[in-house]
Amino acid sequence: MRRRRPKLAVWKFASCDGCQLALLDCEDELLALADAIEIARFPEASRAAVKGPYDLSLVEGSITTPEEAQRIQQVRRVSRVLVTIGACATAGGIQALRNFADVKAFIALVYAQPRYIDSLARSTPIADHVRVDFELRGCPVSRHQLLEVIGAFLAGRKPQTPASSVCLECKRRGTVCVMVARGTPCLGPVTQAGCGAICPAYDRGCYGCFGPMETPNAAALGGRCAELGLSRAALVRVFRTFNAGAEAFRQESEAHERPHDQG
Amino acid sequence: MPAQFVLSRAAFVELLAALRAQGYRLMGPTVRDGAIVYDELSGVDDLPIGWTDEQDGGTYRLTRRDDAALFGYTVGPHSWKQVFHPPAVKLWRAVRDERGLRLEAEPLPAAKTALIGARACDLHAIAIQDTTFLHGPVVDRRYEAARRDTFVVAIQCGQAARTCFCASMGTGPRASAGFDLALTEVLDERGHRFVGEAGTPAGEAVLARLPHRPAAPEDLEAAAQRHDAALAQMGRRLDAGGVRELLQENLDHPRWDEVASRCLACGNCTMVCPTCFCTATSDRGDLAGREAERWQTWDSCFTMDFSYVHGGSVRRSTKSRYRQWLTHKLSTWFDQFGRSGCVGCGRCITWCPVGIDLTEEVRAIRETPSRPGPAAEPSHGHP
Numbered sequence: 001m002r003r004r005r006p007k008l009a010v011w012k013f014a015s016c017d018g019c020q021l022a023l024l025d026c027e028d029e030l031l032a033l034a035d036a037i038e039i040a041r042f043p044e045a046s047r048a049a050v051k052g053p054y055d056l057s058l059v060e061g062s063i064t065t066p067e068e069a070q071r072i073q074q075v076r077r078v079s080r081v082l083v084t085i086g087a088c089a090t091a092g093g094i095q096a097l098r099n100f101a102d103v104k105a106f107i108a109l110v111y112a113q114p115r116y117i118d119s120l121a122r123s124t125p126i127a128d129h130v131r132v133d134f135e136l137r138g139c140p141v142s143r144h145q146l147l148e149v150i151g152a153f154l155a156g157r158k159p160q161t162p163a164s165s166v167c168l169e170c171k172r173r174g175t176v177c178v179m180v181a182r183g184t185p186c187l188g189p190v191t192q193a194g195c196g197a198i199c200p201a202y203d204r205g206c207y208g209c210f211g212p213m214e215t216p217n218a219a220a221l222g223g224r225c226a227e228l229g230l231s232r233a234a235l236v237r238v239f240r241t242f243n244a245g246a247e248a249f250r251q252e253s254e255a256h257e258r259p260h261d262q263g
Numbered sequence: 264m265p266a267q268f269v270l271s272r273a274a275f276v277e278l279l280a281a282l283r284a285q286g287y288r289l290m291g292p293t294v295r296d297g298a299i300v301y302d303e304l305s306g307v308d309d310l311p312i313g314w315t316d317e318q319d320g321g322t323y324r325l326t327r328r329d330d331a332a333l334f335g336y337t338v339g340p341h342s343w344k345q346v347f348h349p350p351a352v353k354l355w356r357a358v359r360d361e362r363g364l365r366l367e368a369e370p371l372p373a374a375k376t377a378l379i380g381a382r383a384c385d386l387h388a389i390a391i392q393d394t395t396f397l398h399g400p401v402v403d404r405r406y407e408a409a410r411r412d413t414f415v416v417a418i419q420c421g422q423a424a425r426t427c428f429c430a431s432m433g434t435g436p437r438a439s440a441g442f443d444l445a446l447t448e449v450l451d452e453r454g455h456r457f458v459g460e461a462g463t464p465a466g467e468a469v470l471a472r473l474p475h476r477p478a479a480p481e482d483l484e485a486a487a488q489r490h491d492a493a494l495a496q497m498g499r500r501l502d503a504g505g506v507r508e509l510l511q512e513n514l515d516h517p518r519w520d521e522v523a524s525r526c527l528a529c530g531n532c533t534m535v536c537p538t539c540f541c542t543a544t545s546d547r548g549d550l551a552g553r554e555a556e557r558w559q560t561w562d563s564c565f566t567m568d569f570s571y572v573h574g575g576s577v578r579r580s581t582k583s584r585y586r587q588w589l590t591h592k593l594s595t596w597f598d599q600f601g602r603s604g605c606v607g608c609g610r611c612i613t614w615c616p617v618g619i620d621l622t623e624e625v626r627a628i629r630e631t632p633s634r635p636g637p638a639a640e641p642s643h644g645h646p
Contacts, residue, residue: 036550151550160545164566171534172350176296179616181323189529189616214567217527224617
């Protein structure tokens, strides 16, 4: 008799759907995945949904509205294991830029009828609201790491997603350091590995998509980037992207931000 | 000293062809992504002809030379450990099917490799890795297989970078062992040529098939000048005398806190170090639980996972991790392997994104030594 396949659910909060797409991008592995796990709820792939509870929930997106703050509680209740995927779910995403500004002012500027908008003042990660069993970083997540997390769940083991720097991945693939050889500011030394060090392989500095590494020394890197010519305003922006709300990046961006000098 | 000979540039091209004809894969310097890296060469045109490097703490720039030297640079971000101790290696694979569980070992590397352009510091680094992998209680069969058929064409340094300090470590700039052929590249009014010596019968055998002539006094003088230039340009100095004891007696020196405030714990120094040898082992499995692979990848003592044991990481602070790296490299390496683990190549200085300079760190500790005392967090001899 065939063993009951565990039920997988995918949930979306404030996000761009890119991390869910990483799951659909697992073209070669999708059949094996469907064989090993019942994809019970995945609106990005199918409108059909199987009722909960679910053995594994993948949660994409951050909490930005009162409705989402309610709904995540319900998701937690119907999920045995809850894994957040992507920078929105783990750090608040690019929408956490609102955390540094007045969201009411934005709403007044954008919407003709602001009273219809019900938005929280801050964009926050899922773990600020419910217990999270595992956080998978990235903007978007790496499909290899996503499969690793699902595979680890199926095998009952810990996922292998090292929290060390992007530099280790760069050096292992033999990429020449863009910061040392070209003077290009790069967040690699303070960013968690996982993407495979893509940007430096194409002569770009790391943008920090995977958020702070395990022991980030953002102040030392920020100082070096300033020596390489980044202005204070540029430093604020460099640390304030997809993981703006992650603690180490938030602190470093604020350290370069002076009142009335946000140019 | 064995008889010195002279190879013309054309004869050097023949040397590469002769090695290829003998089945050697040629590994050597080439320009890629703004640096001189080691990669497979198809011939002399792949060499960094007319290029040089300018290096300092945290900075490296390729610049044009005013001549067409083939080896007119010092060292780049790669070392030969890329060849013999690759960054990622599959060790074995396991398959589970109707017939049961099978283990399939990954075949050992079989390539004959010729190193073109190894420097004196590189040769010492290879000797150190040989000690680690071949002369300890356990022989690494993969490394042994990769090293077995190696032909080394050393190039004597004719210049040094601002980050070089091989003279302090007794590893250069002149290569005196560990090569089949050692050549000094000379470009002067007498022409573009290589003044060299054979170090092994294999080197003599290859040389015998190449057009060459005995070195004249002028050739030897020109080669000696190149050597003197490298020595004079040595940009860094490390007072290695008693450094083994100095670090052990200063495990609580305030300098460790100071360097930790600058250190990114990114691990770049360990990746570019030609003697750092640590690896992590990980298993990768498929979703169905039918296939698994075991991989060995370069690891770094700067990660938290590196010292993770039941209950957490032993070296939680960046201070303890930097101290572990430096004391192992310069001090406890003696306890473990009977010599220093540093060859003075300067790669860790150049490729540190914030330019931390181990020669400066040692100097700072030497200038204000603290009294020996019990260490709060002892440093371990083993990595």
